[in-house]
Amino acid sequence: LNGKSERTQADIDWSGHISRIIEAQDKAAFAELFAHFAPRVKSFLMRSGSNATLAEDCAQDVMATVWHKAHLYDPARATVATWIFTIARNRRIDALRKDRRPEPEDLPWGPEPEPPIADVMALQQETEMLRVAIRALPEAQRELIEQAYFGDLSHREIAAQTGLPLGTIKSRIRLALDRLRHAMK
Amino acid sequence: MTDTIKHHLTDTLLTAYAAxxxxxxxxxxxxxxxxxxxxxxxxxxxxxxxxxxxxTDCGPQAMTGDALAATFARIEAGSPVTTPRKRTSAVLPQPLVDYVGGDVSTIRWKSIGMGVRQAILPTSSAASARLLFIPAGAAVPDHGHRGIELTMVLQGAFSDEVDRFARGDVEIADEGLDHMPVADPGEDCICLAVTDAPLRFNSWIPRLVQPFLRI
Ligand SMILES: [Zn+2]
Ligand SMILES: [Zn+2]
Known part of the structure; x- marks a missing residue:
């Protein structure tokens, strides 16, 4: 019940913590990030079929990567939760499947030192609304989505559908988030 | 570049990738x-x-008591070097450069007949990836598909029963499609093709050699 009431609160914007790590190697900021995200990464990995020991080890690794790659985080493209999810996902592929994970090449620009605050706010808000929409889904539908992300859906289940051409990449991400959220209804 | 692409990946594929x-x-x-x-x-x-x-909503699993200290120890131990992933080849996007080990000139092609060449890329066995070279104006033998086959054009263009595909376009083929891709005249066509099952060629001769070619 405690967990439930915690979960109904809006997720806070963690990007300030990342800035403090980049600018001041702030260990207190990292400790707060760790307290929030490490247990979630561990949970994600266990739900993906990893045992507790491996999940613990990978979660520590993921959080160390967060420290080392903090300067690569772009708050106008992803929330901290999304960014950490991608690190955990890649770690899971390394650890559980032992596959290489080819990554797209970097965009011709990196994260701006000071992305416009409006861009950051809009991305955070869109993601929060997406989260609310996912939580409001009927149980069965949400379970399907969780299964797709936590479980190992066979590639046999990949059906052919047409992609949707959507302007700059950041506004496109927000558009896509908005569209996803509406598709959840 | 990006706005000239007409044939994209599907949401299903992108979801499986994101996940x-x-x-x-x-x-x-x-x-x-x-x-x-x-x-x-x-x-x-x-x-x-x-x-x-x-x-965010997955329900936390408690970490061990010394997990934070252990993580700081990992941080002190240093980070793996990450190199920026910028394009180094005019034709091959960087993920392919990593698999090929260089530009187009370093690809070790093997002939599969009628001027068409291929190079298998080293991936896990769950599905296979290869580069295809189709000389300008040439055709890939008429064939169907046992599973899903994705073909993305890297250089030149090809046309088949479905449409014309140019750089960046992806054709998604499955059991329902029998086709004979023909490269545009004027430029040799290079594609990346991935499939989760061996191709089934309509003519019996290519079928005989199929296992040896691993396509
Ligand atoms: Zn596309
Ligand atoms: Zn084909």
Whole structure:
């Protein structure tokens, strides 16, 4: 019940913590990030079929990567939760499947030192609304989505559908988030 | 570049990519397409946000008591060097450069007949990836598909019963499609093709040699 009431609160914007790590190697900021995200990464990995020991080890690794790659985080493209999810996902592929994970090449620009605050706010808000929409889904539908992300859906289940051409990449991400959220209804 | 792409990846593929559930060969295809296509990249990053939302709400599992200290020890131990992933080849997006070990000139082609050449890329066995070279104006023998086959053009263009496909375009073929891709005259066509099952050629001779060619 405690967990439930915690979960109904809006997720806070963690990007300030990342800035403090980049600018001041702030260990207190990292400790707060760790307290929030490490247990979630561990949970994600266990739900993906990893045992507790491996999940613990990978979660520590993921959080160390967060420290080392903090300067690569772009708050106008992803929330901290999304960014950490991608690190955990890649770690899971390394650890559980032992596959290489080819990554797209970097965009011709990196994260701006000071992305416009409006861009950051809009991305955070869109993601929060997406989260609310996912939580409001009927149980069965949400379970399907969780299964797709936590479980190992066979590639046999990949059906052919047409992609949707959507302007700059950041506004496109927000558009896509908005569209996803509406598709959840 | 990006706005000339007409044939994109599907939401289903992008979701499986965002979730980390694709076999390596399909991952390579998606990473290669995203390197050329801002539209699919934005969609993939939005689908990663779904993962972020699920992570936030997934119900924490307590870490061991000394986990934070242990993590600081890992941080002190140093980070693996990360090199920026900028394009170094005019034809091959960087994910392919990593698999080939260089530009087009370093690809070790093997003839598969009628002037068509291929090079198998080293991926896990769940699915296979290869580069295809179709000389300008030449055709790939008429064939169907046992599973899903994705073909993305890297240089030149080809046309088949479905449409014309140019740099960045992905053709998605499955059991329902029998086709004979023909390269545009004027430029040799180079494609990345990934499949989760061996191709089934309509003529019996190519079928005989199929196991040896691993396509
Ligand atoms: Zn695309
Ligand atoms: Zn085909």
């Amino acid at each position: 980390g559930n694709l076999p390596e060969a399909f991952n390579l295809m998606v990473a290669t397409h995203l390197s050329l296509c801002d539209s699919c990249r934005a969609q993939a990053e939005a689908l990663e946000a779904v993962g972020g939302c699920l992570l």
